[in-house]
Amino acid sequence: MRLRTKLFAGLMVLFVVISLLAIVGGYAVYKLDKNSEGILVDNFISIGYTVEMLNSLDETRQAQQIMLHNSDYSSQIAANYKKAKANFEDNFELQAANTTEQDEAKLVAKLYEEYKEYISAFETSQDKNNLSINLYNKKIEPAYQTTKNQILGIYTLNKNAVLARSLYSKELANNNSLFIITLGLLSVGLTFGFILYFPIYITRPLVRLEEKLQAVSNYDYSQQLQIKSTDELGLLASTFNIMVNRLKEYEVSSVAKLMYRNKHTQAVMNQLQEGVLVLDENLKVVAINDLLAHLMQVGKPKNWMGKYAPDMALKSNLMRKLIAPTLKPRSIDNHTLQPSENLISEQNKEEYTRTLRIEAHGEEYVYQVTQQTFYTDTKGNKQFAGYIITVKEVKNKQPQISHMQTNSFLNQLEYNLVEWKNNEENEKSLQRINQLINTTQKFNRTLNGRLNITH
Numbered sequence: 001m002r003l004r005t006k007l008f009a010g011l012m013v014l015f016v017v018i019s020l021l022a023i024v025g026g027y028a029v030y031k032l033d034k035n036s037e038g039i040l041v042d043n044f045i046s047i048g049y050t051v052e053m054l055n056s057l058d059e060t061r062q063a064q065q066i067m068l069h070n071s072d073y074s075s076q077i078a079a080n081y082k083k084a085k086a087n088f089e090d091n092f093e094l095q096a097a098n099t100t101e102q103d104e105a106k107l108v109a110k111l112y113e114e115y116k117e118y119i120s121a122f123e124t125s126q127d128k129n130n131l132s133i134n135l136y137n138k139k140i141e142p143a144y145q146t147t148k149n150q151i152l153g154i155y156t157l158n159k160n161a162v163l164a165r166s167l168y169s170k171e172l173a174n175n176n177s178l179f180i181i182t183l184g185l186l187s188v189g190l191t192f193g194f195i196l197y198f199p200i201y202i203t204r205p206l207v208r209l210e211e212k213l214q215a216v217s218n219y220d221y222s223q224q225l226q227i228k229s230t231d232e233l234g235l236l237a238s239t240f241n242i243m244v245n246r247l248k249e250y251e252v253s254s255v256a257k258l259m260y261r262n263k264h265t266q267a268v269m270n271q272l273q274e275g276v277l278v279l280d281e282n283l284k285v286v287a288i289n290d291l292l293a294h295l296m297q298v299g300k301p302k303n304w305m306g307k308y309a310p311d312m313a314l315k316s317n318l319m320r321k322l323i324a325p326t327l328k329p330r331s332i333d334n335h336t337l338q339p340s341e342n343l344i345s346e347q348n349k350e351e352y353t354r355t356l357r358i359e360a361h362g363e364e365y366v367y368q369v370t371q372q373t374f375y376t377d378t379k380g381n382k383q384f385a386g387y388i389i390t391v392k393e394v395k396n397k398q399p400q401i402s403h404m405q406t407n408s409f410l411n412q413l414e415y416n417l418v419e420w421k422n423n424e425e426n427e428k429s430l431q432r433i434n435q436l437i438n439t440t441q442k443f444n445r446t447l448n449g450r451l452n453i454t455h
Helices: 003-069 075-096 104-127 133-217 232-269 290-296 309-313 317-326 343-348 403-422 428-450
Strands: 275-280 285-288 351-360 363-378 381-393
Touching: 003 075, 003 104, 003 133, 075 104, 104 133, 133 232, 275 290, 275 317, 290 317, 290 381, 309 317, 317 351, 317 363, 317 381
Parallel strands: none
Antiparallel strands: 275 285, 275 381, 351 363, 363 381
16 A cells, blocks of 8 residues: 555544544534434423413413303303313313323323213203302313313423423433544544654654664665565665665675775785885775785785874884884875875975994894875865885895886876776775775885886
8 A cells, every 4th residue: 555545544533533524523512412203392392281271270260260150141251151162272282282292192182071071061051040159160170170180181291391491401402412532532642643653654664664764875775775675665665775785796796896806906016125104194904015014914914904103113123213203293184285286395395314233132223214195185185095105125235126116106096096986886985995096106206216117
């Protein structure tokens, strides 16, 4: 799965969670609203009808009481009686059409029977002119109470339904609130996990890649990225591993070539009849030939390549005297060269020759030592780079090398070093190569000057 697809999927999950939370919350509010609406529309209206019927029933009884005690009642009382009856019957019909609770229809039917019996008992006695207080109290008043109790039964039923639905609505609201809170917490947890994990999922491989690249920049080509995925990060890791493997192969090939050129240069140096020692700015051995190694009795030259010269001085009296003037190199970092300046002429000022006398095993050995300082030019700044020291034994002079041998060695050495510099396969060797090329050029002038050869 591609990284873009994963990112889209993660955002879609967040969108679904937020949408689900909104839908559930909206449905809960809607359901609660509909339940409350049912209570208002049904039960409260029924309660209103029962209250109107009670009022009409009381007005009817009040008119009957006047008619009972005053046979000479006014027409207004009769009109009030008929109006109360009509109002009761109207509300009864509305209530009969609004029965919502269980057994409410039976109570309404029973109310109709009780009401009819109550009205019929009063009007029948009134028509037969036998209406009396005694008859009213024994027959009509009980019918009135029965009708009233029936109305109160319908009222109580609807009131209890209101209370029950109120409790149900409260419970529903609590349940919905609990559900919404739970869903909200889950959504928050899921969102927090996504926010916490997804950036780590994206950035962790990049941090590891940065660390590996830093190691590779320090020429550690053993680094590998272990990211097993098929997205862009996995492709990046695979490409990085391929790059490191090729750099490793390239380095092996480059090192082999450089080692070959080093061996060739060392073989040419060993043909000289003078000892040669090249030190860098840190007094580390850049080059030493077999003759000087023999004179110093420090073993094979290859064992001292890149080593610290004062360490060799611990094993050789000759080395101690050779490097004594070099223990505090000069620095000319503040001097800026112009393009027309001749670096060789500046180097010549740092050249001098001296004679060393060393006694060993009862014999005296005399050496002619020439030491010169060489510099490199980096972006117009002339910087100290090291020393070239040549040693010639005077006591037992060796035949001087010929003009042809000297030119052949110097040309071959300079060519190898220039070729080595042009080969940019090993960046660590470039600084050493720049020093060797300047060393070769200076060494060329030094030897030719000493042999009176114009190169």
